[in-house]
Amino acid sequence: MDSSDDESGEEYLFKIVIIGDSAVGKSNLLTRYARNEFNLHSKATIGVEFQTQTLEIDGKEVKAQIWDTAGQERFRAVTSAYYRGAFGALVVYDISRRTTFDSIPRWLDELKTHSDTTVARMLVGNKCDLDNIRAVSVEEGKSLAESEGMFFMETSALDATNVNKAFEMVIREIY
Ligand code: GTP
Numbered sequence: 001m002d003s004s005d006d007e008s009g010e011e012y013l014f015k016i017v018i019i020g021d022s023a024v025g026k027s028n029l030l031t032r033y034a035r036n037e038f039n040l041h042s043k044a045t046i047g048v049e050f051q052t053q054t055l056e057i058d059g060k061e062v063k064a065q066i067w068d069t070a071g072q073e074r075f076r077a078v079t080s081a082y083y084r085g086a087f088g089a090l091v092v093y094d095i096s097r098r099t100t101f102d103s104i105p106r107w108l109d110e111l112k113t114h115s116d117t118t119v120a121r122m123l124v125g126n127k128c129d130l131d132n133i134r135a136v137s138v139e140e141g142k143s144l145a146e147s148e149g150m151f152f153m154e155t156s157a158l159d160a161t162n163v164n165k166a167f168e169m170v171i172r173e174i175y
């Protein structure tokens with residue numbers, strides 16, 4: 001945690017990273033949370049982007065700096081720098097694409113390798129609006145999360161289901 005003082009008193013800044021395969025909806029989860037925006041035709045992320053979101057917990061101002069990078073290896077920034085100082089992570093798959101769920105253990109390994117502290121982790125099954133073409137059951141998600149000691153939530157960046165909840169659970173857990 002970076003805690004710094006300014007004129008307004010105490011302030012907390014937490015870094016949170018979003019990871020997962022390309023096109024699972026990481027960038028749209030972030031824009032839905034930070035700006036209440038969704039883009040059906042968003043482009044793959046190149047490098048790193050971040051947004052800062054302020055919320056109030058127990059009367060204190062808490063800032064979450066949320067980092068988003070490319071799922072595709074060739075577009076990714078320096079891995080160690082991306083994870084450095086992170087206190088929370090959203091590890092995302094797409095409930096309509098099995099391969100993105102199969103990649104989760106790899107993402108968890110990478111997170112473990114590069115994080116220097118205990119990280120509050122949430123497994124996120126995104127695109128739950130696509131229930132009609134679901135390829136990963138809720139039970140499978142839950143059970144993986146349980147075995148890894150993570151939180152679990154299914155979300156939809158498209159219709160906003162559970163998006164604020166997912167980010168805020170991680171932020172509260174850190175705080
Ligand atoms: P990379 O930047 O390449 O790693 O991809 P990403 O994980 O950031 O995915 P992105 O947010 O760009 O979304 C990929 C595609 O999925 C876009 O066409 C989005 O509109 C779509 N998408 C994202 N979230 C949802 C969702 O909750 N439901 C549905 N139906 N589509 C979504």
Ligand code: MG
Binds near residue numbers: 043044068070
């Ligand atoms: Mg992206």
